[in-house]
Amino acid sequence: MINYLDNAKTIGGVVAELPQASEIFKEFDIDFCCGGHRLLKDVVKLQGIDEKAINEKLNQIYEERVSSYQNKSQEFSNMSHPVLSTYIEDKHHSYLRKVLPETLELLTTILRVHGVNHKELFDVYKLFGTLKTDLEQHLLKEETMLFPAFNKEEENKDSIQKVSIEIINEHEAAGEILSELRRVTKDYQIPEDACQTFQNAYRLLEEIEDDLHQHIHLENNVLLKNYDIR
Structure with a gap:
């Protein structure tokens, strides 16, 4: 399982890698546009969000992305x-x-x-x-x-x-x-x-x-x- 709450991952960086993460962040009321430069772990701690719950959701969409990768269009970060x-x-x-x-x-x-x-x-x-x-x-x-x-x-x-x-x-x-x-x-x-x-x-x-x-x-x-x- 990927740890999306490590010391290097910003909110914007996660969404750049996983566009569907934006839906997860909206669910948890996390600002991923203007506040995208912030570290995800800091925001999760500040807002009192369940770390395990959000990390599991992010890993779920990652697995879905991997399984359907061949059918996906080019990622924005690669443009x-x-x-x-x-x-x-x-x-x-x-x-x-x-x-x-x-x-x-x-x-x-x-x-x-x-x-x-x-x-x-x-x-x-x-x-x-x-x-x-x-x-x-x-x-x-x-x-x-x-x-x-x-x-x-x-x-x-x-x-x-x-x-x-x-x-x-x-x-x-x-x-x-x-x-x-x-x-x-x-x-x-x-x-x-x-x-x-x-x-x-x-x-x-x-x-x-x-x-x-x-x-x-x-x-x-x-x-x-x-x-x-x-």
Whole structure:
């Protein structure tokens, strides 16, 4: 059995090796995107998590991965940086550009209809508005300043390092907003008087959170792993 709680394994490193570990970490409420640089053993101890239980779950998905390895596609950690950048842009950036305005429209509607009885919607609307604005400029920064630099990575290491610091800091800020949204909505609990639009809005907020966790993990813990100076 592999000891995933040894002194060398970071949370992000485990997810880079075992992408399905992200589901285990969500189950135990472990931040694997913005907090991916932390040692897993330290977080498990800090949060009072059963060491044996989480290690057994991680080993289970490792065994499943080994048994199906021949049928799996290339792991993210084995992708070249230009290829991984393209994947992130095609999958995660495209998704955000589609879903952010859709979600804002739904939030505007439910705020008008339900805002009188659900004051928390004003906070949700404000938080999401900030997140949307920040992410839109963030995507452009990555697409114009970061991703193209990987095409000639050796020549651009200094500029990549500089922009990586900004990118990772912006990830931290996005993570804080996501945490606050979850707190304000009480883990996206649907009120009894919620209409279908209300339900759809909260569903999209959770989907955005999940996508951003995957997105940030790939960048912080795989793409920018060698540029993280924290």
